[in-house]
Every structure is written in structure tokens, then in C-alpha cells.
């Protein structure tokens with residue numbers, strides 16, 4: 001699904017509340033207790049109304065409610081949010097509607113609310129099946145919660161589920177990771193995302209690593225975890241369609257593909273980012289800063305950046321090369337009115353010669369060796 005028209009705009013909707021704070025997390029989130037959750041939902045819906053009035057759309061190919069923890073909302077709050085979304089968006093055009101869920105937080109009532117409003121995909125933050133590690137990274141759920149939630153979803157015949165795993169966690173051994181991978185695959189889900197732990201500034205983890213209180217697996221071990229993941233997933237029929245994502249055919253995340261195809265999307269909620277027309281924008285992050293302009297019927301945009309043609313071409317390459325299918329030369333030319341050869345001929349030749357890129361028909365993609373060092377290659381596509 002490729003959506004080039006400026007009026008086909010997907011949406012990311014951010015729920016910044018969490019019932020606990022994980023030690024590695026640098027997302028825009030706050031501890032749930034004492035937060036003005038009901039007002040936040042009302043203002044979120046107001047933001048959608050204001051934005052859709054400013055930028056009318058004809059379709060919204062994907063909707064994604066993420067966080068934070070969307071399942072930290074009560075069933076009533078979830079109902080208010082989802083019914084508000086359904087009243088504002090052309091729901092008949094929405095092909096994929098995902099909500100993020102935390103294992104253990106999903107009740108029958110919440111699932112029924114989601115289904116009522118067309119949610120057809122769940123993304124679950126499992127991270128690891130090792131209870132000791134879960135505790136160490138500050139997660140509150142256990143592996144048993146994951147199994148319970150999966151059994152509940154299976155009984156409810158809700159099968160379009162993705163799980164997120166994190167590897168290279170502090171103290172994680174190769175044997176421990178293999179066990180997590182095996183257990184994840186045994187769940188027989190259509191989609192898996194696996195990311196290595198990234199140490200972010202201002203997280204508890206970063207402080208602990210600086211103080212020498214945490215040790216992380218070395219680069220070689222991390223590389224091996226990644227390579228074993230690719231092999232195990234492919235063996236289980238989950239194709240690596242993006243550097244960190246694996247799926248059965250036809251079960252790729254359409255929403256994430258909107259990002260990787262460099263298409264347009266709204267970002268609603270505190271700290272959310274959007275890309276509309278030639279502009280990327282970012283909302284205020286702190287809850288009260290986000291609510292204030294909305295109370296006065298103004299959009300809560302904190303920063304906008306107009307992308308030059310060069311910026312857009314760079315992004316087309318960075319994002320598209322993350323996908324196994326790579327970048328389409330024909331689409332590049334249609335979007336930018338320059339051939340990809342004109343702009344990137346020299347880089348393409350060099351990286352192809354180095355065995356990191358391959359060109360096949362209309363497609364320019366990373367080779368297996370290139371996928372392992374993606375970030376280094378992306379830099380080569382900077383134009384200035």
C-alpha cells in the first residue's frame with residue numbers, strides 16, 4: 001500500500017500515561033496517578049478536530065494508538081477516546097487500526113470496546129520472557145501475564161497480535177535470549193518486532209551504566225543475538241521485512257510502513273510528531289503545556305520544520321532502506337522529479353561495489369551485510 005496523495009494521512013495518537021516507569025524508557029510519558037486523564041482525552045479529540053479542519057483528508061490508511069500505555073485507560077476512557085476517533089476519521093478508509101497493550105492490562109471489557117470501534121491489531125510490549133530480567137528493567141508484568149493475555153486473546157479469536165522484544169539487556173546471556181526467542185516464536189504470532197536496548201540519556205539505565213552498576217552484553221554478543229533472530233524468524237516463516245521487524249506474508253505493520261515509505265501522518269497527543277505536506281511538526285511534551293493551547297482552541301504545536309527537497313530525498317533513502325524491499329527508483333523520480341541516479345549515482349555505485357547495497361530492477365536495497373550496519377550506510381545519503 002503506497003499512499004502518495006496529500007490527502008491520505010494516517011494518524012499516531014499518543015497516550016502518555018503509565019502505571020509504572022521502566023528504567024530504560026525515554027518516551028514521553030508520566031506516572032498515571034493524579035493526571036488529568038479525562039481532560040487529556042477531551043483535548044486530544046479537540047486537537048483532532050482542529051487539525052482535520054485545517055487539513056481535510058480523504059482517507060486515513062492506518063491509525064495507531066501508542067504510548068505510554070493506552071491500556072492504562074479505563075474501559076470508559078477508552079470508549080470515549082475510540083468513539084471520538086471514529087466520529088472524526090473516515091473509518092471506512094482505515095485498513096489497519098492498532099492499539100498498544102501491556103501484558104496483564106487487557107480486560108474483556110477493554111477488548112470489546114476496541115473491537116466496537118474497529119481496532120484490528122494489537123501490539124504488545126513483552127520485551128523478554130525472563131522474569132528476572134523483566135524486574136531488572138523495571139517492567140511490572142511477568143512471562144505468566146503474557147501467556148494469560150495470549151490465551152485470552154486466542155479465546156476471543158483476536159489473532160492479529162504483534163509483540164515487541166528487546167535484546168542485549170543488562171545481564172542477558174545468549175542462552176537466555178535464545179530461550180526468549182524460542183518462546184516468542186512458539187506463540188505463533190503473525191508479527192514480531194525486536195530491538196536492541198538503546199541507552200538513552202536521562203534514563204535510570206544510563207545513570208547506572210555510567211556508575212558501573214550495570215553491564216550490557218558486548219557488541220559481538222549483541223550482533224549474534226540479532227543474527228540468530230533473523231535465522232530463527234525466517235525458519236519460522238516470519239520474513240524480515242524491515243531491519244527490526246518480522247512478519248508472515250501480508251501481516252507487516254502497515255502503520256510503520258507509512259513511516260518507512262516516507263508518507264504523511266498526523267501526530268496527536270503530548271510530544272507526538274507529525275508529517276503533513278512538507279512540514280514535520282512536534283507537539284508540546286509536558287501534559288500541561290500540551291493542554292494549555294487546546295483549552296484556547298489552538299493546536300499544541302511546539303516546533304515545525306519545513307523540509308527542503310534535499311531533506312525529503314534524504315529521508316526517502318534513510319527510511320526506505322530500512323525495508324528489505326528497499327527504495328523504488330520509479331517512486332523516487334515521481335516524487336522528486338529527479339532520477340535517483342542523478343542524485344545518488346556515486347554513493348549507489350560505491351556501496352554496491354562494497355557489497356552493502358544491491359540494485360535489482362526498480363529496487364535499491366541493502367544486502368544482508370548492509371542490513372547489519374544500516375545506520376552507517378544511511379549517513380552516506382546525506383546531501384550536504
Ligand code: SF4
Pocket residue numbers: 017018020021022025026027029067068069125
Ligand atoms: S516502556 Fe512503555 S510502559 Fe515502560 S515507562 Fe516507557 S512507555 Fe511506559
